[in-house]
Structures are given as structure tokens and as C-alpha cells.
Amino acid sequence: MKINVGVLCAIMMVFFLTSCKAQKANKIIVSNKSSHAIKDKVISLPWSDVKQKYPSLDINSFRIVDITSKKEVPYQLEFKGNENVQNVLIQVSLDTKTALELQFENKKHIDFVTKTFGRYVPERLDDFAWENDKIAFRMYGKALEEGGKGNAYGIDVWVKRTNEMIINKRYKLAKYHVDHGDGLDYYHVGFTLGAGNMAPFVNDSIWYSKNYTKWKILDNGPLRTTFQLEFDEWDVNGNKMDAVKTISLDAGSQLNRIDVKYTTNNKSLEQIPVVVGIIKRPESGFHSMDIENGVLGYWEPKDVKYGTTGVGVIIPSKVDDMTVRNDQFLVMLKIPNNQHYTYYTGAVWDKAGDITNKEEWFQYLNEMKLQLLNDNISIQF
Structure with missing residues (x-):
């Protein structure tokens, strides 16, 4: 049987073009x-x-x-x-x-590979802890107050120099203030907003809520962990207010995405004045306040034993002011009452090796702000 070479080539070409067309039609760019x-x-x-x-x-x-x-x-x-x-x-x-x-x-x-993780920690006074392959954080629950241990209003930072998840390991060891080779908790929050928490700011005063009372995990890795924390009603200059904070941390990022919703009984209050704060150490460190672009960066004074932590805040909307007040850097702004508002906050540790000085940290924050403003990722289905 003789095969016509020209016909065979034509058939092969049709098959090739059909396959290419099918592949192109089935891909996402x-x-x-x-x-x-x-x-x-x-x-x-x-x-x-x-x-x-x-x-x-x-x-x-x-x-x-x-x-x-x-x-x-x-x-x-x-x-x-x-x-x-x-x-x-x-x-x-x-x-x-x-x-x-x-x-x-x-x-x-x-x-x-799991790159993000978070959980409620009943064995340690209702902590809620979360992490990714870069950094870890925690916030404090109701049991901290009820146990007579006091309050802590801010976001805590757990520095790490490993891509592995460390939260369970550290709580099991119950010695998270000691560096076992992968980092530790040496960050001090005290009675401040810590590493970028938000609170109402009325009559020149910060009106702190108490610790969270309810939690809910929405997604938990391997690339993004998202959870909600609810805060019971408290007094804000004569108004009753409650809050829900939805926190999300992506793999590879130093920054949390925080969605805040404040609700008050004062229906005539359209906007709520708030501050986002970073605790300031008494020793000399470095900070950058960019009011116009809504970026606050802090490179803490070096701890001789443990190294240096950098903390930063990115505000997507108009900022009214940035200032140093007592022992905190504060970003002042207004957000809508009973509506969702999103901002970003996070931290870095120089011993992790990715960002090792103030210039790199401030540059990272500025580049992230540009990416948030101009997300030029295009998805073609």
C-alpha cells in the first residue's frame, strides 16, 4: 500500500494545529x-x-x-x-x-507543603496564633483577663528563621521565649497596640477593647490562613462599640491583611476616628513616617542577644496624621462605621536573612504599597 506523502503531511499538520488550538483553549494565562x-x-x-x-x-x-x-x-x-x-x-x-x-x-x-497555619490555643490562656513560612504572630484571648494575668491589647510577633511551621512545637515546649534554633518570642507588647493593631481614638485617647471572645477559622493553608476574632461590646467615649477583625496571612509575605468592622449604637456616627499603633522601644531605633503614602516603618533597636525586629503598617486610604505618642508610633485616620475597612501590618526579623537592615525593610514596605495600589496581575481564562 502506497502512502501519499503530501496527504500524510496535510493530516499531520491538521492534527498539530488542532492539538495546539485545543491546548491554547484549555490553558489559563x-x-x-x-x-x-x-x-x-x-x-x-x-x-x-x-x-x-x-x-x-x-x-x-x-x-x-x-x-x-x-x-x-x-x-x-x-x-x-x-x-x-x-x-x-x-x-x-x-x-x-x-x-x-x-x-x-x-x-x-x-x-x-504547608506554608501557613493558625489555631486557637486553649492551653495558653486562649491565645490565637498564626504563621507563615516567614514570620509568626499571636493575639490574646479572654482567659488572659479572667486568669488575673492582665490585658494585652496588641499584636504579638514571634520571629522565626525557618520555613517550617513552629507554633505547635513552641507551645508544646512551653519555652517560646528561648531560641531553640528556629527563633523565639522576644517581642514585648505590654499595654500598647503592639505590632499594628487598631483601636478607636476619641478625645485624644485610645479606647482599647478587651481581648477577643470568639474565634473562627475560615481557611487554613497551605497558602493562606484566614480567621475571624470577635470583640465584645465596650465603651468608647460614651458610645457602645463592638468589633470583628478578619486576619489573613499569605505564604511568602511579611504582612497580614486585616479587615476591621466596628459597629456602634450611635447610628448618626458615620465615621470612626481610629489609630493603628506600633510599640516604640526606649532605646534608639529608626522609623519612617510617610503620611502621604500611608506607610509607617519601624526598625527596632538591636537586641544584642536576639537581633532586630522590623515592624510596618500600610494604610490604603487617606491618613490624617502620624505621630509618636508616649511609647507608640500612631497612624491616625477615619474609617466608616458598620462597614469593612482593610489595612496591612506585619514584621520581619533580621536573623531570618531575607531583610537584614532598615533600608531593605522600608523599601519592602514601599514596594508592597505600590503593589497594593497597582495590582497588575492579569488572568486570562
Whole structure:
């Protein structure tokens, strides 16, 4: 049987073009349209768009593949506290003006490395602790007050120099003020807002809430941990107020995303004056107050034994003022009553080796503010 070479070539060409067209139709393209590189950024692919692109995708068993490298891309299904999936989260690093082409397949995925984690800690006075592969934090619960231990209004920082999750290990050892080789808790909060907590600011006074009374985990890794803390009603200059704070920490980031909702019985109060604070050490450190861009950075004085912690706050909206008041740096602004407001706060430790001086820390905060203002990640389904 003779085969016509011309016909065979034509058939092969049709097959090739059809395969290319099918592959192109089935890929999702994530592009960096900005003029700066993006490193280890967690992005959201809306689940509704993914399902429309891949209607037969098995939610319980699928994988994502980088078409160029043929490597699997770890992901997380984000629920945001709902019963149904809201987003597929992936972590990407992209040079400027480059793109990542993804293919979703109905195949079992690899085991994912946990990069974020958080939990309620009943064994330690109702702490709530959370971490990622860079840094760790905690806030204090009601049992701290009831146990006669006093109050602590702020966000605590647990420095770390490992990508592994350390919260459970440190609580089990019950010696988290000692460095066992992966970091420790040497950050002091006291009666301040600590590392970037928020509180109402009325009549030249900070009206601290007490510690949180309820908690709820919305998502818990491997790429993003999100949880809610509720604060019981307290007095704010004669008005009754309560609060819900939703805190989210992504893998690879030094910063928490904090969504705050204050509600008061004074219905005529449209805006609530608030402050976001960072505790100031008595020794000499370095700070940067950029009121126009809403960025506050603090590089603490060096601890001879433990190193240096940097703390920072990013405010997306208009800032009224920044000041040093007693033992705190304060960012002053107004947020809407009974509505959600989002800002960012976080920390870094020089011994982790990623950011080792004040210039690098302040630059990181400024670059993150630019990314938040101009998110030039494009997703093509």
C-alpha cells in the first residue's frame, strides 16, 4: 500500500494545529503587566471561572501544571468560611512583562507543603496564633483577663528563621521565649497596640477593647490562613462599640491583611476616628513616617542577644496624621462605621536573612504599597 506523502503531511499538520488550538483553549494565562518583578505572590483564580473553563474538573482530585516547565503548581481551595469553594489560590513569581501558562488536569496532585497555619490555643490562656513560612504572630484571648494575668491589647510577633511551621512545637515546649534554633518570642507588647493593631481614638485617647471572645477559622493553608476574632461590646467615649477583625496571612509575605468592622449604637456616627499603633522601644531605633503614602516603618533597636525586629503598617486610604505618642508610633485616620475597612501590618526579623537592615525593610514596605495600589496581575481564562 502506497502512502501519499503530501496527504500524510496535510493530516499531520491538521492534527498539530488542532492539538495546539485545543491546548491554547484549555490553558489559563497569568501575566505580570507591571514594571517590577513579583516574588512569591499568592493570587486568586475565581472558582466559577475555573469551572467554566474546565466543566468536567473533579474538585476532589485535580492538579495544575505549568505548561512550559511541565511541573506541578501547588494550590489551595479557598472557602472564605463558606460551604462552597470561592477561589483557587496559587503562588507565583514572575519577572516584569512575563506570563505563566497553566493547565488543569483531572489527576491526583502532589503533596503540598504547608506554608501557613493558625489555631486557637486553649492551653495558653486562649491565645490565637498564626504563621507563615516567614514570620509568626499571636493575639490574646479572654482567659488572659479572667486568669488575673492582665490585658494585652496588641499584636504579638514571634520571629522565626525557618520555613517550617513552629507554633505547635513552641507551645508544646512551653519555652517560646528561648531560641531553640528556629527563633523565639522576644517581642514585648505590654499595654500598647503592639505590632499594628487598631483601636478607636476619641478625645485624644485610645479606647482599647478587651481581648477577643470568639474565634473562627475560615481557611487554613497551605497558602493562606484566614480567621475571624470577635470583640465584645465596650465603651468608647460614651458610645457602645463592638468589633470583628478578619486576619489573613499569605505564604511568602511579611504582612497580614486585616479587615476591621466596628459597629456602634450611635447610628448618626458615620465615621470612626481610629489609630493603628506600633510599640516604640526606649532605646534608639529608626522609623519612617510617610503620611502621604500611608506607610509607617519601624526598625527596632538591636537586641544584642536576639537581633532586630522590623515592624510596618500600610494604610490604603487617606491618613490624617502620624505621630509618636508616649511609647507608640500612631497612624491616625477615619474609617466608616458598620462597614469593612482593610489595612496591612506585619514584621520581619533580621536573623531570618531575607531583610537584614532598615533600608531593605522600608523599601519592602514601599514596594508592597505600590503593589497594593497597582495590582497588575492579569488572568486570562
